Structure formats: structure tokens, C-alpha cells
Amino acid sequence: MDAILITGASAGIGEAFARQLAAEGHNLVLAARRVERLRELAETLEASFRIQVVSLRCDLTEEKAAATLAAELDQQGIRVSGLINNAGFGDRGRFQDLSLERQLNMIQLNVTALVDLTWRLVPQLTRARRAFIINVASTAAFQAGPNMAIYYATKAFVLSFSEALHEELRGQGVSVSALCPGATASEFAREANMTDTLLFKAGTMDAATVVRKALAGRHRAIVIPGFRNALMVWLGKLSPRLVTRRIAARLQA
Numbered sequence: 001m002d003a004i005l006i007t008g009a010s011a012g013i014g015e016a017f018a019r020q021l022a023a024e025g026h027n028l029v030l031a032a033r034r035v036e037r038l039r040e041l042a043e044t045l046e047a048s049f050r051i052q053v054v055s056l057r058c059d060l061t062e063e064k065a066a067a068t069l070a071a072e073l074d075q076q077g078i079r080v081s082g083l084i085n086n087a088g089f090g091d092r093g094r095f096q097d098l099s100l101e102r103q104l105n106m107i108q109l110n111v112t113a114l115v116d117l118t119w120r121l122v123p124q125l126t127r128a129r130r131a132f133i134i135n136v137a138s139t140a141a142f143q144a145g146p147n148m149a150i151y152y153a154t155k156a157f158v159l160s161f162s163e164a165l166h167e168e169l170r171g172q173g174v175s176v177s178a179l180c181p182g183a184t185a186s187e188f189a190r191e192a193n194m195t196d197t198l199l200f201k202a203g204t205m206d207a208a209t210v211v212r213k214a215l216a217g218r219h220r221a222i223v224i225p226g227f228r229n230a231l232m233v234w235l236g237k238l239s240p241r242l243v244t245r246r247i248a249a250r251l252q253a
């Protein structure tokens with residue numbers, strides 16, 4: 001069967017992608033570590049729409065996880081026609097104070113697994129009709145982020161990589177989009193130790209709205225959901241980098 005693969009579909013933005021793509025009538029493959037949650041979601045979606053949903057447990061911080069996931073899809077005869085590289089996490093704190101292992105895991109998940117999966121799946125995506133890749137970056141991608149140095153750097157990578165791939169695959173029928181949400185209500189803030197930051201106290205978008213905008217703009221190279229987020233990015237581009245990184249530091253002090 002043809003299906004759209006969503007990483008990190010057990011919560012937040014990934015789960016919202018699953019719900020909205022199911023409503024569009026797509027078969028889905030949901031991947032994350034909490035497979036019971038995926039199975040529950042899959043049951044609900046299969047009961048509500050005429051689609052098939054496969055749940056796969058995987059920890060994408062494991063070195064071979066992307067290869068194993070791609071092999072599993074192959075074995076089950078699943079052709080990927082859309083890829084949502086969404087799984088990711090952040091961690092707030094000074095670089096030197098945070099665990100090295102956790103920061104390396106963040107690079108593995110937010111960057112390496114995303115690249116690995118994309119490289120393995122592009123050949124089948126180029127054979128599918130109206131295929132797309134959405135890589136979840138962040139408004140954090142546009143400036144350096146003191147007190148979250150590695151997270152911001154991973155998202156800058158995702159944005160740059162996605163824009164380049166957008167151009168490379170344009171002629172081959174695959175749209176590539178970098179989704180750049182700002183603060184969004186999900187499990188992210190708690191996981192990243194950010195619930196008491198100015199950034200999250202200033203208000204969040206809901207995941208369903210972020211995903212609606214992402215899917216509506218899936219053929220655009222960069223999607224920044226929400227006027228306030230787009231304005232912040234635009235103002236950031238007009239400002240010296242010294243200013244934007246100092247503001248970022250204040251927002252997550």
C-alpha cells in the first residue's frame with residue numbers, strides 16, 4: 001500500500017498531522033517510542049476513516065533506527081508517498097551544564113535520523129504521485145539560541161537542508177517544505193524544561209492550527225505558521241545577529 005510516514009506521531013504536532021492526513025484519506029505509518037499510544041490513535045483513525053494505519057515502535061536516537069524503519073516498510077510492502085520528519089526534542093540550559101549524552105541524542109534525533117530517513121526514502125518518493133516531505137524545523141532555525149544552543153543549531157540545519165532539497169527535488173515531483181512553528185502547545189515545553197520561559201508564557205499556538213497551515217503550504221519551501229511568528233522572523237532578518245541572539249537568550253533565560 002501507499003502511505004505517509006509520520007515520525008513522532010504519539011503526541012503534539014505529529015499526532016495532529018496523523019489526524020489531519022487521515023481525514024484527507026491517506027494511509028499512514030506512525031512511528032515513535034510509545035507504541036501503545038500509536039496503536040490507540042491508529043484504532044481511532046481506522047474507525048473514523050476508510051484508511052489503514054500501521055504503528056511502528058522505534059527510538060530514532062538509536063544509530064540504526066532509520067535503516068531498520070525503512071527495512072520494516074519494505075518488508076510490509078509499504079511505499080512511502082509522503083514523509084513527515086517531525087520527531088524531535090529540545091533541552092533548555094547552558095551548553096556546558098546540560099548532559100552531553102542528551103545533547104548528542106538531540107543531534108541524532110533532530111538531524112541525523114531525519115537525514116538518514118530522507119536519504120533512504122527519496123527514491124520511492126520520486127516514484128510516487130504528488131509526493132511531499134515536511135521537515136519540522138522551528139522559528140529557532142533563524143537565529144542562534146543561547147541557553148538552547150544545540151536545539152537552535154539542529155533546527156538551523158533542518159531549515160538549510162530542507163531549502164536545498166526543495167530545489168534539488170523540484171524537478172522530480174517531490175515538494176520539500178520546512179515547517180517553522182513558534183511556541184506550540186504540546187509535550188515539547190515540559191520535555192525541554194521551558195514551561196516557565198517568556199517564550200511559552202507569551203502564548204502558544206495549538207498543534208492542529210500549526211498542522212493546518214503546514215498542509216496548506218506543503219508545496220512551499222518554508223512555512224511559518226501564524227502572523228506573530230512570521231513577524232518575529234521578518235523582524236529578526238532586519239536586525240543584526242547580535243540583537244536576535246540576545247533576544248533569544250532573554251526569551252529562554
Ligand SMILES: NC(=O)c1ccc[n+]([C@@H]2O[C@H](COP(=O)([O-])OP(=O)(O)OC[C@H]3O[C@@H](n4cnc5c(N)ncnc54)[C@H](OP(=O)(O)O)[C@@H]3O)[C@@H](O)[C@H]2O)c1
Pocket residue numbers: 007008009010011012013014031032033034035058059060061086087088089090109136137138139180181182183184185186187188189191
Ligand atoms: N512545541 C513547540 O513549541 C515547537 C516549536 C517549534 C518546533 N517544534 C518541533 O516540532 C516537532 C514536534 O514536537 P512537539 O511540539 O509535537 O513535541 P512533543 O509533543 O514532545 O512530541 C514529540 C514527538 O517526538 C517523538 N519522539 C521523541 N523522541 C523520540 C525518539 N527518540 N524516537 C522517536 N520518536 C521520538 C515523541 O514520541 P515518543 O516519546 O513516544 O517517542 C513525540 O511523538 C519537534 O521536532 C519540535 O522540535 C516544536
